[in-house]
């Protein structure tokens with residue numbers, strides 16, 4: 217194609233499409249999609265697990281593309297340091313410390329009111345994975361940790377559901393589409409003795425650039441559109457990685473591991489909850505306390521804490537209070553995030569003292 221060809225003024229074919237499809241007309245014009253593909257997207261569903269940078273961008277692309285039902289699951293709330301790269305959130309969300317799932321649901325509704333969207337403020341664990349993920353055609357990885365990714369992989373392999381692994385850190389990112397029974401799974405790829413070093417670096421330790429996140433989310437969303445419109449022949453079946461600082465792009469074939477714990481031996485240790493600790497690392501200098509099957513009355517907790525003279529901030533979903541040098545954020549389901557320490561003993565002690573066992 218000549219360099220100017222894409223810019224040349226072309227007469228577009230007259231569309232005889234359903235008026236409901238008008239908003240998707242440019243996508244329908246694309247030969248790989250067509251009306252048939254668009255119809256499939258509109259009856260399809262996807263769940264985005266983790267609505268940070270990658271999850272928010274991917275969810276936005278799928279909502280705009282008209283995927284009929286979207287669920288967004290996230291355990292965290294919006295902070296000022298998210299705004300540099302997390303496309304669905306703005307300054308008022310961080311000022312109000314809104315849960316990301318709540319802010320995302322509201323933004324996605326503004327982008328497309330014709331699809332079903334629900335935001336779930338929840339920490340995905342082995343206890344609620346079936347309940348939160350069941351019934352969706354596709355799972356998108358927007359998480360920031362391998363514990364949850366291996367849980368997603370266990371669920372997806374067990375339920376024979378496709379899912380798309382995606383990660384970015386620094387200027388580097390990658391994505392890989394996993395179709396149980398057809399491709400290698402995440403355990404084939406990463407549960408090898410020499411994979412340990414790959415799992416250490418996080419955005420909270422070495423930072424991350426906004427453009428790599430957008431790029432990885434775009435690759436992930438494109439794979440999602442292929443799957444949800446039944447264009448599986450267009451899937452590359454390779455791990456794609458890129459570094460936007462060096463400009464290096466790679467496409468790597470991933471072999472199935474004939475001894476794989478998950479997709480060969482069907483040992484779903486993450487789904488069975490054997491790997492879920494009570495307190496986990498959660499970003500830089502913070503830990504999360506998982507309190508399951510507990511419902512907290514945030515209003516009375518807020519009154520109780522205020523009465524002791526602690527400054528408490530509260531919205532409908534969470535409350536924050538400071539016990540210098542620490543800050544604790546407590547959610548309605550009993551979960552808490554302690555900032556200012558990575559010591560589980562400190563977290564346990566403050567939780568017991570201020571929230572109760």
Ligand SMILES: [Zn+2]
Nearest residue numbers: 401404476479
């Ligand atoms: Zn496997």
